[in-house]
Amino acid sequence: MKFDNILSEINGFGKFQIRHVLIQFLSRITLPCHFLLNNFMSAVPAHYCNISALDDGDVFRSLTQEQKLAVGIPAEQQGVLSSCQMFSQPQYGNLSDWNSSEDTVIVQCQNGWVMAAATSAGVLGIILDVRSAQRFLHMGTSNTEGGDSIEITLIENEQYVCSYTRYSEIHCKVLHYLFEKMQFENVLAELDGFGKFQLWMILLMVIPRVTLPFHFLMNNFIAAVPSHHCDVSTLDDGDIFRNLSQAERLAVGVPVQEDGTPSSCQMFAEPQYHLLLNSSNVTGLPTVPCQNGWVYDNTSFKSTLATEWDLVCDKRRVNKATATIFFMGVMLGAAVFGYLSDRFGRKRGLMISYVMTTVFGFASAFSKTFTIFAVTRFLTGFGIAGISLIPIVLCIEWVDIKHRTPVAVVMSMDWSVGTVLLPLVAYFVNDWRQLTATVTAPLFLAMITWRLLPESARWLISNGKVNSAHYYLSECAKVNHREQFMADLKPEVLSKVIFVENQDRKYSYLDLVKTPRLRRLTLLIGIVWFAVACTYYGISLNVTGFGVNIYLTQFIYGAIELPTKAFIIFSLDKIGRRLNQAGTLVLTGLCIFCSMFIPREMGAYLTAVGAMGKMFAEAAFTTVFLYTTELFPTVIRQNGLGYSSFMARLGVSVSPLIFLLEEVWLPLPSTVFCLVAFAAGLVATFLPETSNVRLSETIEDVEQTRRTFHAQREATMRFENILADINGFGRFQIMIIVISFVGRFTLPCHFMLNNFISAVPAHHCDVSSLDDGDIFRNLSQAERLAVGVPVQEDGTPSSCQMFAEPQYHLLLNSSNVTGLPTVPCQNGWVYDNTTFRSTLTSQWDLVCDRRGKNKATTTIFFVGVMFGAMTFGSLSDRFGRRIMLLVSYVTGMLFAVASAFSSSYVMFAVLRFLTGFCITGIVIVSSVLSLEWVDVEHRKLVGVVDSLSWTFGNTVFAAIAYFVNDWRWLIVSVTSPLILAIVTWRWMPESARWLIANGKLEQAQMYLKKCAAMNQTEKLTATVNTETLSTIVVTEKRDRTYTYIDLIRTPKLRKLALRTGILWFCVATTFYGISFNITGFKLNIYLTQFTYALIELPAKVSVYYLLDKIGRRSTEVGALLLAGVCLGINIVVPKDMSVIRTVVAVVGKGFSAASFTTVVLYSSELYPTVVRQNGMGFNSFMARLGVAVAPLILLLDDVWMQLPQVVLFSSAVLGGIVASTLPETRNRCLPETIEDVEQHW
Structure with a gap:
């Protein structure tokens, strides 16, 4: 029987079948929907x-x-x-x-x-x-x-999507696949790229960074040359001379200069008693150089290098050389610390910088000889180079794109604070030894807080240390309350975030020139750094060049930086890094140019124009720091910054020597500075823009075209994603900033220390050698000066000349000085100890023919800073940021303290060089370390806060120098904070970026979890594991060692290094050209220093806003150009208008401070993690080169009074031009590898 028969019997289509069809209809209706769904969902x-x-x-x-x-x-x-x-x-x-x-x-x-x-x-x-x-x-x-x-x-947080079941399992798998390919910026975004972690890190950096302006501008005080004249005691020929008053002795013993003051370097061969009756009859009187030393005016300085070692007259170049020696140390230190921080990590390099700066800073304060002082000062500059380089890179590498600008500007505020404090410190500590010690002392606190600093996670990832990077990212996540993200992020994933083809590769400075674009970048940034530093310090070191009180000038120079930073923070994002850099350099050059046409007697006007130039120079410096950090890839960022700092310190070292050109033509130094600024401004325009651009990670990134912030790198995860989850700016970051603040506090003290320890008090020849009997002995001191020292045009005793024999007739006729024989001071000098109890000048008689040695102390220090920047930049990239920071702390402190006890000038110069060499590690390491722990959004804030340590140190430094007016104790005083820095160092975390970049994933994970815990984001740390971290910084070979060579191996990175180097040189030259000129306005040196420092506060506030509003490049360019405008204005303002010149100089100082604040953040964002410290080390080297040049530029007033202003003006303009060519980094992720720079810059 068929089934159909059965169906026909029971009704084959009844209610039963209808119900069955209806039930199936519900399911079958989806068939055509799915079968034809592709027509709609796959529609294009x-x-x-x-x-x-x-x-x-x-x-x-x-x-x-x-x-x-x-x-x-x-x-x-x-x-x-x-x-x-x-x-x-x-x-x-x-x-x-x-x-x-x-x-x-x-x-x-x-x-x-x-x-x-x-x-x-x-x-x-x-x-x-x-x-x-x-x-x-x-x-x-x-x-x-x-x-x-x-x-x-784009979606950056896979966990958020999947945990809330918004997508299917396949969608989550797709997200997981892409999650493993994310960039470091994505990680930072997830950890909060600007949370409590980043804020804490920035605060830790404030202490060491505030010491930067102390040391960098200290030469304005320790190398100050008080009024002086020959000691006419050698003219004592009997009762006549002895019965004369001091004024009468000066009248008969020291010829009068054109200004009516006693000659500083000449004295009569014998007392000219007829001058007591007719002082105008001086024709044909025989003069000789001071025979018995000098007598110094101690009204302003109790002791300076000039009074300590008679660095006047023929030895004045030695006094000038102190700044050059220091900045040579900074220059070399920049190169070394740049390499070390790229090789060994940011944190280690920062510690090395702390230690070196502290040790040698105190050593320089106790130098027994100028030689010891020079050596220790050089080593202090070498060590402090790490402080100037590493913190900004560290902070930038920890901050997301959005906050790079505020971080860089905020970090630059410590410079402004230090600059403001410097005149106060110098005013109260007016002995060069005590001042040196005082400005170094904050590094003790920096060393204490160092352990709290994290290592750069970018650097860690770039170097294959994904576990370490994971640790720090976890710490960041914890502090920033993003723990949940890190729970799913394994260390292995971090290794893929930053791609480098060879992770075992060790990068060096050679990498800066190996590739075309990186080589071009290196060249350009080197020129910019040289010009920035040269013009900055050309202004900063010329605090005595405007005829205004040295303290007031220094204070104004410091205070003017504050509005500059406020301006920079807007302009960097509004107009970009490049335009900011070029603009600020050009404006700096304009200010220098204007100052060339202002008569020397119009000191107020000169000071005002100088302050404006200083302001633009500071803006150029602020910009070039950020710019350079953004330009160089992570793998050689410290190498790049170290090279840049080397070039800057080269510029700084040259600055004091440029001032000597005034002997050739008075305006020649200003002309040189002006041309340098203009040239750097032009070069800056060739740099790529970094605003809103991710930080490059590898050399390949530089060689390839840069993309915008929203562009995602193929097959990589960004460190910023991790930072975003663990809070990229939480308590952890604030801790880092605070710890860094301790060590960085000493930087402005040491950098500006020469303003006080090398101050040249009023002095004249010691006329005791003229004692020819009772006549001379019966004279009062004034009468002895009258018969023993010729009077200068200003009515004061000559500083370098004395009569060959007492001219008793001058007691009756002081005008009859025609033809009276004069000789150089035969018996040393008598110094006015009113202001300084002891300086290098009075210690080793660095006056008259030896005044070049006094000027050289600044150059020596900054040459040390220059080389230290290169060294610490490389070492911190090689061995880590944290350890190099400790090395900088310890060695800087040791050499600084040793320089304070120098027994000879040579010893002082060597120790000062070593101090500069070591202390530079604090600069470059702490900056990098802070930035590498902060998310993109808060990098700008961290940069500004970090620079505030400089401003704070600068401000306090003036007070310290005022109360500690002995140069030895001043060095000890400014170095002592390094003890606290060493103590706090233990809390300083290593850069998780650096750990990841170097394959230390476990350590990175540890620090990241610490960050997350401190930032209260532990729940988001579940994904922070070594597997995840390994995807962040993908390098070609995990164990590769990056060097400065990596900065020039690839085309874009080479171009970046060149431009940032030039920019840093111009920023530093401009900034220190203004900062060192606190005595150039004839106002109180302490008040000038304080004003210079105080102006940095509004400058950095302005920078904070401008960096995001107009971008890094525009802020840098604008700040440098405006600083140049101020310098140019002071060229035309008469010298006698000291108030106006001071005001203009203060404004210029503010702009230069803004440029410095910007350039630190800018540079940290420009360089990739793997060479960020190398890049910053190079930049710091260029800056210290500029700083070393700055004091020399001020010497050019011997050639032409306005020449230093012209040179600084040119440097500012050049820096502004060069800055305009840099890529914008606003709202862009930090590059992790060189490849990031080559691809996205």
């Missing part, structure tokens, strides 16, 4: 390339949407826009009213597509970019009303 809406990458400025932005499409996308048949192709650059010639001849090059879509959303709110082509297979795209396409297209946006 009208689409075209996203042409936002073609945005080349205001022209493109002013176009309508239709015009943008016309110039950006080729048309196919029937006028339809191409769906898959775009022009490589805007074709403005396609507009009917536009004449242009751009080359027509068509490329595939570079930055995704824009889909029409009028038909479908979301289709597969919109959600999954299947053509590139690179990104999982946001599904939020709602609210399409009023528009016909949607922008493709």
Whole structure:
């Protein structure tokens, strides 16, 4: 029987069958939906390339949407826009009213597509970019009303998407795949790239960084040359001379100069008693050099280098050389610390810088000889170079793109604070030894807080230390309350975040020149750093060159930096890093140029113009720091910064020597500084923009084209994602900043120390050798001076000449001095100890023919800083930021203290060089360490806060120098904070970036978990494991050692290094050219120093806003150009208008402080993690080169009074021009590898 028969019997289509059909209908209705679903969900809406990458400025932005499409996308048949192709650059010639001849090059879509959303709110082509297979795209396409297209946006947090079950399992797998390919910036974004962790790190950096302006500008006080004249005691020929008063002895013993003051270097061969009756009859009187030393005016300084070792007259160049010696140390230290921090990590390099600066800073304060002082001062500069370089890089590498600008500006504020405090310190500590010790003392606290600093996670990842990077990222996540993210991020993943083809490779300075773009960058940045430093210190070290009180000038120079920083923080993001750098340098050059035409007697006007130049120079310096950090890739960032610092310190070392050119032509130093600033400003325009650009990670990144912040690197995860999860600016980061503050506090003290310890008190020849009997002995001191020292034009006793024999007739006629024989001081000098109880000048008679030695102390120190920057930059990239910071602390302290006890000038010079060499590690390591722990959003704030340690140290330094007016105790005083820095160092974390970059994933994980714990983001640390961290910084060989050579191996990184180097040189030269000139306005030296420092506060506040508003490049350019304007104004303001000159100089100081604040952040953002310390070391080297040049530039007033201002003006303008060529880094992730720079810069 058939089944059909059965069905027919029971009704084959009844209610039962109908119910069955209806039940199946519910399920079967989905079949055509799924079978035909592809017609809709795979529909390809009208689409075209996203042409936002073609945005080349205001022209493109002013176009309508239709015009943008016309110039950006080729048309196919029937006028339809191409769906898959775009022009490589805007074709403005396609507009009917536009004449242009751009080359027509068509490329595939570079930055995704824009889909029409009028038909479908979301289709597969919109959600999954299947053509590139690179990104999982946001599904939020709602609210399409009023528009016909949607922008493709990115999801950075896989955990958020999957944990809330918004997507299916397959979607989560896709996200997980892409999560492993994220960039370091993505990690920072997840950890909060500017949370409590980053804030704490920035605060830790304040202490050491505030010492930077102390040491960098200290030469204004320790190398000050008080009024002096020959000691006429040698003219004592009997009762007549002895019965004369001191004034009468000067009248008969020392010829009068044109200004009516006693000659500083000449005395009569014998007492000219007839001058007591007719002082005008001096024709033909025989004079000889001071025979018995000098007598110094101790009103302002109890002791300076000039009074300590008679660095006047023939030895005045030795006094000038103290600054050069220091900055030579900084220059060498910049190179060394740049290498060390890229080789061994930011944190280690920072510690080394702390230690070296503290040790040698105190050593220089106790130098027994000028030689010991020079050596210890050099070593102090060498050590402090690490402090100037590493902190900014460290902070930048820990901050997300959005906050790089505020971080850099905030970190530069410590410079402004130190500059403001410096005149106060110098005023109260007016002995050069005590002042040196005082400004170094904060590094003790920096060493204490160092252990709290994290290592750069970028550097760790770049060097294959993914576990260490994971640790620090976990610490960041914990502190920033993003622990959950780190729970899913394994250390192994971090190794893929920053891609380097050879992770075992060790980078060195050679990498700076190995590749085309990096080589070009290195050259350009080196020139910029040289000019920035040369012009900055050309202004800073010329505090006595304006005829205003040295303390007031220094204070004004410091205070002017504050509004500069406030300006920079806006301009860096508004107009970009490049324009800021070029602009600030050009304006600095303009100020120097203007000052050339202002008569010396118009001291107020000169000071005002000088302050403006100082302000622009500081802006250039602030910009170049940030700019350079952003330009160099992570793998050689410290090498690049070390090289840049080396070039800067070379500029600083040259600065004091440039001042000696005034003997050739008075305006020649200003002319040189002006030309340097202009040249650097021009060079800066060739640097790539880094605003809104991720930090490059590898050399390859520099060699390849830079992308915007929203562009994601293929197959990598960003450290910023981790920072975002663990809070990229939480308590952990604040801890780092605070710890760094302790060590950095001593930097301005040591950098500006020469302003006080090398101060030259009023002095005249010791006329005791003229004692020829009772006549001379019966004279009062004034009468002995009258008969023993010729009077200068200003009515004061000559500082370097005395009569060959007592001229008793001058007691009756003081005008009859014609023809009286004079000789150089035969018996030393008598110094005025009113201001300084002891300086290098009075200690070793660095006056008259030896005044060059006094000037050289600044150069010696900054040469040390210059080489220290290179050394610590490289070492911190090689061995880590943390350990090098401790090395800088310890060695800097040892050599600084040793220099304070120098028994000879040579010893002092050597120790001062070593102090500069070692202390530079504090600069470069702490800066890098802070930035590497801060997310993109807060890097700007960290940069500004970090620079505040300089401002604070500068401000306090003036007070310290005032109360500690013995140069030995001053060195000890300013070095003593390094003890606290060494103590706090144990809390300083290593840079998680550096740990990851170097394959130390476990350590990175440890620090990241600490960061997360402190930032109260422990829940987000579940993903922070070595597997995840290993994807952040992908290097070609995990154990590779990066050196300064990596800065020039690739084209873009080479170009970046060159530009940042030039920029740093110009910023440093301009900044210190203003800062060192606290005596140049004839105002109180302590008040000048305090004002110079105080002005940095509003400058850095301005920078904080400008960095995000107008970008890093524009802020740097603007600050340098405005500083140049101030310098140019002071060229034309008469010398006698000291108040106006001081005001202008203060404004210039503010702009220069803003440029310095900007350049630190800028540079830290420019260089990739693997060479960030190398890059910063190079930049610091260039800056210290500029600083070393700055004192020499001030000597050019011997050639022409306005020449130093002209040179500084030129340096500022040059720096501004060079800065304008740098890439913008605002809102861009820190590059991790050189490849990042080559690809995205």
